[in-house]
Structure formats: C-alpha cells, structure tokens
Amino acid sequence: MTTVLYVEDDDDNAFMLTRRLERHGIHMRHVESGEKALIDAVWKIPDVVLLDISLPGMDGLSVLQKLRSNPLTQSVPVIVLSAHVMEDDITRALEAGADAFVPKPIEFPRLLEALDRVIKHDSHGGDSS
Numbered sequence: 001m002t003t004v005l006y007v008e009d010d011d012d013n014a015f016m017l018t019r020r021l022e023r024h025g026i027h028m029r030h031v032e033s034g035e036k037a038l039i040d041a042v043w044k045i046p047d048v049v050l051l052d053i054s055l056p057g058m059d060g061l062s063v064l065q066k067l068r069s070n071p072l073t074q075s076v077p078v079i080v081l082s083a084h085v086m087e088d089d090i091t092r093a094l095e096a097g098a099d100a101f102v103p104k105p106i107e108f109p110r111l112l113e114a115l116d117r118v119i120k121h122d123s124h125g126g127d128s129s
Contacts, residue, residue, distance in 0.1 A: 002119060003027045005046035007037040007063065008081070009055050017050075020108060026115075034058030038066055041073045048118055053082040053093065061096050068097040077118035081106060 004021065008014040009032045018028040029046065031037050034055050041049060049067065053060035060080065067073045080093040083104040090101050099121070100114040 001025060001027050003046045004048045004050055005041055006030045006050045008052045034063035037063050041067060045072060046076060048115060049076055049078045051078050051080050053080060053084060064096045064098060079114050079118060
C-alpha cells in the first residue's frame with residue numbers, strides 16, 4: 001500500500017483530500033506544519049509527500065529544500081500543492097526539487113495522475129506498509 005505524507009494546515013482541505021485518497025487505497029498521514037513534516041518524514045519514510053506551500057512557520061519550499069538535503073528523504077517524491085500558480089511560483093517549486101506541481105483548487109484526476117507518475121518513477125522503494 002502506498003503511504004502519503006500530506007502537509008496541509010487547513011483541516012477541512014486535509015480531511016476531504018485524505019478521505020478521497022484513502023478510498024483509492026492510499027494510506028494517508030497528515031501533519032499541519034513544515035516542522036512536523038520534517039520529523040514525520042524521517043520517523044517513517046513515506047512513499048510520496050503532498051506539500052502545501054503556504055504553511056505557518058516554515059513554508060513549503062523550505063520544507064522541500066530540507067527534505068532534499070537529508071539523505072533519508074532526498075529521494076522521496078514530492079508533489080507541491082499550491083494556490084500560487086504563477087509561472088514563477090511553479091518554477092521555484094520545481095527548481096527546489098518538487099517532482100510535480102498540482103494547482104489548488106485541486107482537480108482530483110490531475111492529482112491522481114501526478115501520484116501515479118511519481119510512484120511509478122520512484123525507485124527508492126519507500127515505506128511499503
């Protein structure tokens with residue numbers, strides 16, 4: 001079963017997306033902040049990280065850079081989710097190491113496609129629980 005770490009500070013968004021993805025057989029873990037994401041990602045390495053950019057405290061791009069600089073998490077695929085969809089925003093996310101960018105509001109089929117693409121491309125194995 002695929003395990004996804006979802007980093008989202010909006011509880012309503014987290015609840016709705018978590019339920020939808022769990023219906024597709026994906027095991028979801030949710031944290032509300034970048035700091036918690038960094039701890040959780042090392043504690044039990046996920047197969048994929050869904051990462052909001054606008055987070056309280058440490059923003060998503062800083063989280064992404066720290067994930068990429070840690071040998072334990074550097075190969076975990078990261079999909080950035082953001083309402084900031086200007087070309088510069090997308091470029092910054094991809095240059096920081098994101099494997100995909102999905103704009104908010106999230107179009108569920110587009111997210112599933114991005115998940116499928118990064119999971120198939122991923123060769124690190126991740127956490128298979």
